[in-house]
Amino acid sequence: MIKRALFGLLGAVALSTALGQAQASDDRKVILGTNNWAENVAVANMWKLLLDTRGYDVELKSIGKSVLFAGLATRDIDVTLELWLPTTDAPFLAPYDDDIEVHDIWYRGTGLGLVVPSYVDIDSIADLKGREDEFAYKGRPTVLGIDAGSAIAALTDDAIDRYELDMKQVNSSEPAMMSALSDAYSRQAPMLVTLWNPHWAFAQYDLKYLKDPEGVYGDNEDIYWMSRLAFGEDFPKITQVLNAWEMSDEELATLMAGIESRGDPVEGAQAWIDEHPAQIERWLTAGGL
Incomplete structure (x- = not known):
């Protein structure tokens, strides 16, 4: 009886300790x-x-x-x-x-907006109108963006409408967008992407935001x-x-x-x-x- 009680007590202590450790872990x-x-x-x-x-x-x-x-x-x-x-x-x-x-x-x-490599001779979103074909991606004038559910994607659709641009936004993942930008940059080809800072791309490439006179992307x-x-x-x-x-x-x-x-x-x-x-x-x- 004494041994049984002792084992019972030890079991209760062990259970209490385990529950206490689990609670501490949860906390x-x-x-x-x-x-x-x-x-x-x-x-x-x-x-x-x-x-x-x-x-x-x-x-x-x-x-x-x-x-x-x-x-x-x-x-x-x-x-x-x-x-x-x-x-x-x-x-x-x-x-x-x-x-x-x-x-x-x-x-x-922060910064947020449409970005091109600095070698591109366009400085404003308004200047894209009439030159959309220069920014072809897979055969059509494109703004290459990230996932469709992101805030910058919605703002970019607004920018395309506000500036009356004859181009579409193609939504992709950030890694896929950056891979396309890297490829275009290596060839010194025009490329238009949605970007933001902070972002490592501005340390790796010479890029510039296009001016946004309509204020679609807002202030910093x-x-x-x-x-x-x-x-x-x-x-x-x-x-x-x-x-x-x-x-x-x-x-x-x-x-x-x-x-x-x-x-x-x-x-x-x-x-x-x-x-x-x-x-x-x-x-x-x-x-x-």
């Missing part, structure tokens, strides 16, 4: 929603590495941009790191305004991070750290370029972390991590 679990934009992949992998080393269990969940907002509102996603305001992502945020918390800016002064914006409601209460240290986080155009460009050159987001992000210990320490110290 450190963070679902970080990502999309396929180069800067999003870069900073998401950087923060996963940093938070994992501080005892958190960060899972990256790659989904479409519009789904990110719904996921935050339904609490299926804890946090995502890219919200362009006041214009680009406002339509995505509006339906969930009461169910998502917008936090601090981490990147200031800032990038915020956002979370589900109550994330700040559940993860106060992470919230303080991310609110203290800021990156310059050069810093973000070197992070993205490192990932692009290595062909591996984890390896590239880790290399950047290793090269910027003082900056990393400032961010983490802000949250007591």
